[in-house]
Amino acid sequence: MPLVARAPVGLVAALLLVRAADEFASFLPTGAFASLQADLGIEYRDAGLIFAAMAVGSLLGSPLAVLVDHRSRCVLASLGAFGYAASLALFAMAPSLAVLLGAAMLLGAASDLLVGACEVALADLAGEDLERELSRSNLLASLGDLAGPALFVAVGAAGWSWRVALTAGALAMALYGAWLATLPFPPPHRGAGPEAEGAGAKRAGRADSDATAGSAWRGALGLLRDPGVWWLALVSALFSQLDEAYFGFLVAFLTGARQLAPPVATAVAAGTVVGSLVGFAVLVRRPPGGGALLRAALAMAVSGAVVAVVPGVAVAAVAAVAFGAGVAVFWVSLQAQVLRHREDRAGSVSTVVGILEQPGVLLPVAIGALADGFGLQSAMVAYAGVPAVLALLVGARARRAPRGTDRPGARPQPR
Structure with a gap:
């Protein structure tokens, strides 16, 4: 019997929902673009810079994403979700183009960290059933694709500002991060025992504590x-x-x-x-x-x-x-x-x-x-x-x- 069948239901559910959460949250800044443009007076060139900043943030966040093989997946996944929440909150405030660019970079980094930590944990639990669990995750992601537009439709129907939709998205991702922080993620392979990490961030640092960030990054470079x-x-x-x-x-x-x-x-x-x-x-x-x-x-x-x-x-x-x-x-x-x-x-x-x-x-x-x-x-x-x-x-x-x-x-x- 694969570990995923014996894992806590809440953990499995949270891991399977990660792609849905990612699709939902990443859509919100795009869905708000027309309103952002009208309120801030930004040009299409600026929009291109915002999308490019997301890709830059993804690259800048790569060193953190590598740590999922060495440090607590619980902490890293939670950080990713909280980073998403902070990014969406900054988009909701949208005081200037500079802040939007910073929010976009944070979004790119948070996305890779959240998805990477959760999918590696899911792979550890799924074992030979990995394809089945990935299929479930991707099927749920399709629902996440619909949730973002649905939120904007609901907010518009209520006569509220687009900022309400982004704020609601930020709150949803913060709650998701808080949920992830309470779950017993499986520990990294190297230096980890058979037990799970345990709930909460306070116990997250014990797995593979001898692995430094420098060694993790050197190992990633070795994959080249x-x-x-x-x-x-x-x-x-x-x-x-x-x-x-x-x-x-x-x-x-x-x-x-x-x-x-x-x-x-x-x-x-x-x-x-x-x-x-x-x-x-x-x-x-x-x-x-x-x-x-x-x-x-x-x-x-x-x-x-x-x-x-x-x-x-x-x-x-x-x-x-x-x-x-x-x-x-x-x-x-x-x-x-x-x-x-x-x-x-x-x-x-x-x-x-x-x-x-x-x-x-x-x-x-x-x-x-x-x-x-x-x-x-x-x-x-x-x-x-x-x-x-x-x-x-x-x-x-x-x-x-x-x-x-x-x-x-x-x-x-x-x-």
Whole structure:
């Protein structure tokens, strides 16, 4: 029986909700952008700076995220949630652009710390059931996607200011952080005994107390010598652009090249979201088996190609659903690969992969330039080529891997 089945219900619930909390809280500044712009008179250029500051904050917070392999996950997860709360409170006050930039950087750092600490703890508890638990977490994250817009709708219907929505979000994240601080997180692997950390921050420092921050960071840098980490980063860099960016290009293609009305194009493109939801729901009951990464990449490549070259609204809608389902399977399998690659350094691997994958943001820029020069259909064909490249990368690695390591998340054998 996996540890997750014997863990306290409150702990498991809090860990599974982390992606939902992250999606909910990270949406709020974006959802308030129009109001921020009107109240402060900021320009679109300033908005770009705010979004860039979130990415900068994520990078600056990386040294803290690495510590989840060595220090209390309870403390680090709570700090992440409280950091989120402070960031949203600063956005709610919004006295100046400088404060907004600081709030955005804090949000980026808090997001990585919160999600990293909770998912590493979930991986420790889940064991062989990791894919199932990740599927549950991602399914709940979809609800978090809806909670942010719903909050703004409710606040607007009540006639209240957008600042109320951000303040409510800050309060919700503070309460989540307080909840996390009371839970018995599993301790880090290195230097930790079989007991859990115990509730509250006051006992959090005992696990792996001999590991200094300097040694944690040196260990993370040492992962740069691991070819597997670079492979995971390359795959993550390509795959990360098959979500929001693909959705945006798909809507543009359906309206511009297929001449669909914008509401119809958006509804068809929303099939990717429906497919992901269905995919996560199915994976909760039937976790992906061996070869899931390759099958999911091929499904995305084929469905993406169908959207690009086969006309018809119904065809595009069905292909979009298939694409979304492939995204769900690939994402859960890739998450498991990252978390299991080095189980004693899961947080460090996740952090290093997250940093190395950043150049992937240039992919939509390149595809956009292709669309400008050769049309939207060429851009969609290029997007279909991205999962095809992923399939090649996954297939090449599977051929080189020792037998028994082709299942999702299997740890490579030591070299």
